[in-house]
Amino acid sequence: MPKQKPVNHLGRDMWxxxxxxxxxxxxxxxxxxxxxxxxxxxxxxxxxxxSLQSERIRPDLVQRGSLLLKQASGGVVVEAPVLxxxxxxxxxxxxxxxxxxxxxxxPAAEWVEGSYVFPLPEEAAVDRMRLRIGxxxxxxxxxxxGEARKAYEAARREGKKASLLDQERPNIFTTAVxxxxxxxxxxxxxxxxxxxxxxxxxxxxxxxxxxAPRYIPGYPSGSPEVTAFQGNGWARDTPEVPDASxxxxxxxxxxxxxxxxxxxxxxxxxxxxxxxxxxxxxxVNTEKNAQGIYQLTLQDAQxxxxxxxxxxxxxxxxxxxxxxxxxxxxxxxxxxxxMLMPPxxxxxxxxxxxxxxxxxxxxxxxxxxxxxxxxxxRAALKLALERLTTADRFNVIQFNHQTSxxxxxxxxxxxxxxxxxxxYVDRLVADGGTEMLPALQLALGQQPEQGVLRQIIxxxxxxxxxxxxxxSLIHQQLGDSRLFTVGIxxxxxxxxxxxxxxxxxxxxxxxxxxxxxxxxxxxxxxKLETPRLTDIEIHWPQDQPVEMWPARIxxxxxxxxxxxxxxxxxxxxxxxLTGDAAxxxxxxxxxxxxxAARSGVHQLWARRKIADLMDQRAQGVAEPEVRKAVLxxxxxxxxxxxxxxxxxVDKTPSRPADQGLENKAVPTNLPQGWSAARVFGSLPQTATxxxxxxxxxxxxxxxxxLFSRWPGVGFGVRVGPVSDGKVHGGNVL
Amino acid sequence: xxxxxxxxxxxxxxGMILAGIWQIAEGGxxxxxxxxAQYLLQSAWETTQAGEARVRPWPWADTWPVARLRVPxxxxxxxVLSGAxxxxxxxxxxxxxxxxxxGMDGNSVLSGHRDTHFRFLRDLQPGDLIELIPASGAxxxxxxxxxxxxxxxxxWLLDQGQSLLTLITCYPFDALLPGGTGRFVIRAIPLKGAGxxxxxxxxxxxxxxxxxxx
Numbered sequence: 001m002p003k004q005k006p007v008n009h010l011g012r013d014m015w016x017x018x019x020x021x022x023x024x025x026x027x028x029x030x031x032x033x034x035x036x037x038x039x040x041x042x043x044x045x046x047x048x049x050x051s052l053q054s055e056r057i058r059p060d061l062v063q064r065g066s067l068l069l070k071q072a073s074g075g076v077v078v079e080a081p082v083l084x085x086x087x088x089x090x091x092x093x094x095x096x097x098x099x100x101x102x103x104x105x106x107p108a109a110e111w112v113e114g115s116y117v118f119p120l121p122e123e124a125a126v127d128r129m130r131l132r133i134g135x136x137x138x139x140x141x142x143x144x145x146g147e148a149r150k151a152y153e154a155a156r157r158e159g160k161k162a163s164l165l166d167q168e169r170p171n172i173f174t175t176a177v178x179x180x181x182x183x184x185x186x187x188x189x190x191x192x193x194x195x196x197x198x199x200x201x202x203x204x205x206x207x208x209x210x211x212a213p214r215y216i217p218g219y220p221s222g223s224p225e226v227t228a229f230q231g232n233g234w235a236r237d238t239p240e241v242p243d244a245s246x247x248x249x250x251x252x253x254x255x256x257x258x259x260x261x262x263x264x265x266x267x268x269x270x271x272x273x274x275x276x277x278x279x280x281x282x283x284v285n286t287e288k289n290a291q292g293i294y295q296l297t298l299q300d301a302q303x304x305x306x307x308x309x310x311x312x313x314x315x316x317x318x319x320x321x322x323x324x325x326x327x328x329x330x331x332x333x334x335x336x337x338x339m340l341m342p343p344x345x346x347x348x349x350x351x352x353x354x355x356x357x358x359x360x361x362x363x364x365x366x367x368x369x370x371x372x373x374x375x376x377x378r379a380a381l382k383l384a385l386e387r388l389t390t391a392d393r394f395n396v397i398q399f400n401h402q403t404s405x406x407x408x409x410x411x412x413x414x415x416x417x418x419x420x421x422x423x424y425v426d427r428l429v430a431d432g433g434t435e436m437l438p439a440l441q442l443a444l445g446q447q448p449e450q451g452v453l454r455q456i457i458x459x460x461x462x463x464x465x466x467x468x469x470x471x472s473l474i475h476q477q478l479g480d481s482r483l484f485t486v487g488i489x490x491x492x493x494x495x496x497x498x499x500x501x502x503x504x505x506x507x508x509x510x511x512x513x514x515x516x517x518x519x520x521x522x523x524x525x526x527k528l529e530t531p532r533l534t535d536i537e538i539h540w541p542q543d544q545p546v547e548m549w550p551a552r553i554x555x556x557x558x559x560x561x562x563x564x565x566x567x568x569x570x571x572x573x574x575x576x577l578t579g580d581a582a583x584x585x586x587x588x589x590x591x592x593x594x595x596a597a598r599s600g601v602h603q604l605w606a607r608r609k610i611a612d613l614m615d616q617r618a619q620g621v622a623e624p625e626v627r628k629a630v631l632x633x634x635x636x637x638x639x640x641x642x643x644x645x646x647x648x649v650d651k652t653p654s655r656p657a658d659q660g661l662e663n664k665a666v667p668t669n670l671p672q673g674w675s676a677a678r679v680f681g682s683l684p685q686t687a688t689x690x691x692x693x694x695x696x697x698x699x700x701x702x703x704x705x706l707f708s709r710w711p712g713v714g715f716g717v718r719v720g721p722v723s724d725g726k727v728h729g730g731n732v733l
Numbered sequence: 734x735x736x737x738x739x740x741x742x743x744x745x746x747x748g749m750i751l752a753g754i755w756q757i758a759e760g761g762x763x764x765x766x767x768x769x770a771q772y773l774l775q776s777a778w779e780t781t782q783a784g785e786a787r788v789r790p791w792p793w794a795d796t797w798p799v800a801r802l803r804v805p806x807x808x809x810x811x812x813v814l815s816g817a818x819x820x821x822x823x824x825x826x827x828x829x830x831x832x833x834x835x836g837m838d839g840n841s842v843l844s845g846h847r848d849t850h851f852r853f854l855r856d857l858q859p860g861d862l863i864e865l866i867p868a869s870g871a872x873x874x875x876x877x878x879x880x881x882x883x884x885x886x887x888x889w890l891l892d893q894g895q896s897l898l899t900l901i902t903c904y905p906f907d908a909l910l911p912g913g914t915g916r917f918v919i920r921a922i923p924l925k926g927a928g929x930x931x932x933x934x935x936x937x938x939x940x941x942x943x944x945x946x947x
Contacts, residue, residue, distance in 0.1 A: 683844070683883075683885045683886075683887070683888070683890065683891075683901055683916045684817040684818075684822065684827070684829065684844040684901065685819065685885075685903070685911065685912065686822060686844055686845060686846050686847055686851065686901065686902045686903040686916075687846055687847050687848055687903040687908070687910075687911035687912070687913070688763045688767075688823070688846050688848055688849065688911060689759075689760070689763070689910070689911055690759075690760040690761075690763035690764050690848055690849070691760065691848055691909060692760070692909045692910055692911075693756045693757065693759040693760030693761075693763070694756070694757055694760035694761065695760075695909065696753075696756045697752075697753045697754065697755070697756030697757030697758075697759070697760060698753065698757065699753070700749045700750070700752045700753030700756060701749070701750055701753035701754070701757070702753075703749050703753075704746045704747075704748075704749035704750035704753060705750075707742060707745060707746045707749065708746045
């Protein structure tokens with residue numbers, strides 16, 4: 001009966017409806033209950049914990065644990081001195097004279113001693129430090145490191161103002177200033193001499209602004225209670241890095257604003273017309289006068305010291321220097337700095353000369369590479385992989401605290417293998433420690449077949465403290481391989497990178513930002529693929545004693561000049577430069593006549609001699625022997641070195657005997673783009689999403705049920721077509 | 734009646750219910766895994782106590798039992814695993830690499846999920862006894878001395894200056910989403926005669942040790 005059907009339906013509908021409403025009601029109330037439960041509980045719990053805490057925890061100790069530790073060691077919390085750095089550079093031709101003024105202001109109500117760990121370019125010849133107190137200037141004296149420290153400590157005890165400049169690494173220095181009165185400002189002026197590297201037609205001056213936290217391999221030595229606070233560093237000394245605490249200054253918390261503002265003023269007299277002048281990472285204001293002298297200042301009057309400054313200039317076409325000579329007479333000797341551009345190799349055969357290569361890419365995936373750095377490294381590595389031809393063999397090694405290789409040994413660069421490598425590179429994540437030694441061992445350990453050119457491309461920020469051990473390894477195991485370092489990030493350890501490349505007879509390339517990857521890697525590839533100049537020697541006239549540093553001229557890659565510092569008995573000597581370009585011998589005659597007289601050339605010579613002497617440690621010469629030789633040079637030429645320091649002491653005491661003195665380290669910034677949690681680690685993340693999942697799930701279910709009651713949706717309330725064919729929705733609801 | 738709208742609503746409801754079931758299953762799975770894994774770990778723990786080192790509870794596991802943690806008052810009895818990575822913590826509390834091995838002299842730090850294994854931390858009271866049984870089988874007793882809230886960056890909590898048992902979990906306990914920066918830290922001191930051994934030379938694998946630094 002067509003008439004009865006709707007009635008029956010209605011009855012069934014009623015039944016379904018009431019059931020559905022009941023279900024919905026139950027679920028809704030459950031849900032509401034749950035919501036109340038969830039929102040009430042935290043409050044309750046928080047109350048609980050709050051009362052718990054008030055019983056057990058002294059509020060001043062919560063979240064200030066590190067401070068607590070320092071107090072436990074007997075210290076009192078005093079604000080660290082505030083530091084402002086002003087850099088003035090005077091660049092003339094290839095030489096730069098730089099003055100770094102560090103103003104320490106003491107904001108505390110106590111007398112303090114401030115110490116600041118800061119970087120300088122690794123080739124800087126530091127020869128002067130002055131302490132400025134108000135209008136007075138106290139000149140620093142060069143002393144043996146231990147003696148300098150004694151003099152400083154004595155002055156510190158007697159309440160005299162004093163400052164001490166130590167070299168921790170060729171590119172890390174520490175200034176300490178004793179007895180700064182409350183509210184007082186004391187200025188330390190440091191001066192150094194530097195030759196500007198010229199390569200591939202460009203002058204590049206790099207001024208590092210921050211010491212990046214270094215990875216310290218090994219276990220803490222000594223008893224932890226005592227060593228934890230050594231030298232204000234956050235790392236403890238380990239057998240591998242016995243001075244770890246001295247090269248790891250405190251780092252400001254990432255939540256705080258950057259500290260240590262820097263202002264810069266540069267006077268650049270390039271001595272030739274320029275095609276291009278650029279500050280690569282900082283915006284600058286540039287003014288040029290009629291004599292072709294540039295004045296540069298930072299656009300932001302002050303920048304935080306958290307990434308390296310780099311200035312680049314390119315001579316106008318036709319003005320690129322072919323040779324340069326700077327000389328100085330000092331204490332009866334002639335000193336000279338000589339730069340020579342060797343003849344360019346014949347470009348024609350460049351591709352024909354290509355020998356099969358075995359390229360080992362080593363990439364640092366430690367925590368310090370997290371962020372921009374690993375992005376740069378991945379991009380650079382992919383470019384490098386794409387550059388391989390099928391004749392080449394390759395492998396990819398990654399390391400953090402563990403080393404792993406993509407293939408067990410080098411494989412042919414087939415499309416298939418390259419594809420695997422590219423996806424491997426895409427998956428690289430930066431986390432963990434920087435145990436570089438095993439990675440280098442693995443890369444250097446395997447020897448290639450005869451006639452294959454073996455190149456190791458090492459992408460890292462070099463943030464390690466055990467440089468010497470790594471140099472020794474490279475020196476001993478290099479064999480016929482060549483090591484090329486690629487520095488990544490905003491503040492890489494360029495001392496390690498340049499020296500490692502030198503021991504590895506390769507080159508160092510620095511990539512400071514992602515946008516530079518293409519250009520810098522292309523330059524590196526052209527070096528890798530063109531033949532290098534080898535066996536370079538300088539022949540002097542017989543009977544002429546010439547002391548030349550570096551003693552052995554390194555192999556030269558495309559666009560690199562010979563740069564040597566000389567000590568001669570008499571000027572105007574002729575010399576012959578000989579070498580070998582991929583089997584073709586060449587030579588060049590030069591007479592050392594004329595040149596520009598500059599003061600400070602003897603110090604550049606001494607600085608290079610010290611660098612060479614220091615390198616002998618990696619080659620197995622005993623430390624005391626090296627020390628004696630370095631001391632001799634450094635004291636004669638008044639240079640700061642690993643074994644000599646500059647110390648300035650005021651004559652009269654300024655701190656009253658009854659006032660105490662607090663020692664405070666000036667904190668440094670984390671380099672730009674670094675992640676504190678990745679570098680220093682953090683306590684484990686200990687929560688799951690389970691409760692969130694459960695809540696979201698319940699909410700969704702409840703919404704689903706609620707919406708199912710919506711007219712027309714019809715779950716269990718669908719009404720069949722009536723006799724006249726019209727469709728009726730669930731209008732009974 | 735707009736038929737297409739009805740259909741849309743229909744699918745929306747189906748979608749919501751399916752998504753709801755999926756979410757509940759997901760959340761339930763995490764809880765179930767945490768609960769079930771402890772049972773699965775028992776046999777691995779027994780083998781460990783029998784003297785075998787690094788017993789993997791299942792063939793593809795990257796962790797192994799290192800100790801057993803008990804709090805008699807709260808009825809807590811858990812197998813502690815090596816390492817404190819997210820993968821490990823899903824199955825049980827983890828011993829943070831680089832801190833003293835349970836049973837050795839120094840600060841042993843254990844970490845666990847606040848919403849599963851280590852939820853009991855908030856119920857601990859000063860003076861509560863914690864029993865730690867390292868693989869050697871000795872029974873070490875600790876007494877709770879403090880509960881503090883710290884930031885996740887406070888790595889000094891891992892310092893090895895004195896013999897301690899440190900238990901760490903996330904804070905606040907009832908935050909819905911993971912990823913907070915607060916950490917709830919329980920410190921417990923060894924009771925007399927706890928029989929701690931002087932720390933043996935640290936592990937052969939330095940990598941594990943150094944993760945906490947850079």
